[in-house]
Amino acid sequence: MKRNPIILVVVAVAISAMLFFAVRRAHRKGANAPVASVGKLAPDFTLKTLDGKTVSLSDYRGKAVLVNFWATWCGPCNIEMPWLVDLHKKYAAQGFEILGVSMDDVDPKDIAKFAQDKKVDYPILIGQDSVGDAYGGIPFLPGNFYIDRSGKIVEKGFGLIGKPEIEENIQKILASTPNPQNAGN
Numbered sequence: 483m484k485r486n487p488i489i490l491v492v493v494a495v496a497i498s499a500m501l502f503f504a505v506r507r508a509h510r511k512g513a514n515a516p517v518a519s520v521g522k523l524a525p526d527f528t529l530k531t532l533d534g535k536t537v538s539l540s541d542y543r544g545k546a547v548l549v550n551f552w553a554t555w556c557g558p559c560n561i562e563m564p565w566l567v568d569l570h571k572k573y574a575a576q577g578f579e580i581l582g583v584s585m586d587d588v589d590p591k592d593i594a595k596f597a598q599d600k601k602v603d604y605p606i607l608i609g610q611d612s613v614g615d616a617y618g619g620i621p622f623l624p625g626n627f628y629i630d631r632s633g634k635i636v637e638k639g640f641g642l643i644g645k646p647e648i649e650e651n652i653q654k655i656l657a658s659t660p661n662p663q664n665a666g667n
Contacts, residue, residue: 518617524629525616529607532594546655548580551625554596558642565645580604630658
């Protein structure tokens with residue numbers, strides 16, 4: 483049986499990228515921080531968009547939000563990103579938003595070009611290690627946190643999963659109703 487060399491290269495690059503990222507995170511201070519837990523309020527953050535605007539997660543309270551940690555060099559992120567664009571278009575009118583948090587160590591102009599080439603239509607934020615730490619260190623990319631309309635984490639996952647699983651998680655957070663008691667948290 484002959485193996486497709488392109489698939490082998492993609493798998494090797496993806497595994498190498500995940501290992502590099504995991505080792506890098508493990509050596510940093512705070513890598514043992516508690517992981518953001520399902521059922522708890524998502525840690526709030528404030529980051530800059532690619533065009534310099536300031537965005538906070540709390541700005542999206544009342545919406546169903548997917549916080550997607552990714553990087554331009556991440557093979558699985560490159561596979562997932564077109565799915566996210568499609569799902570964003572499909573569910574945005576129902577109150578769904580994606581915040582793409584780039585964990586790249588490159589010039590924001592390179593990130594912007596990458597996002598433009600991928601036709602990303604949701605906000606891309608310039609990530610900071612402190613935000614990744616608040617979410618538990620993000621052991622693998624992509625790292626997805628599905629946050630309901632009250633700001634609670636409903637699901638989370640690391641690494642590539644299928645588009646149907648992503649869509650199922652989006653439908654879960656869309657089905658939530660805002661909890662006024664969490665409005666200030």
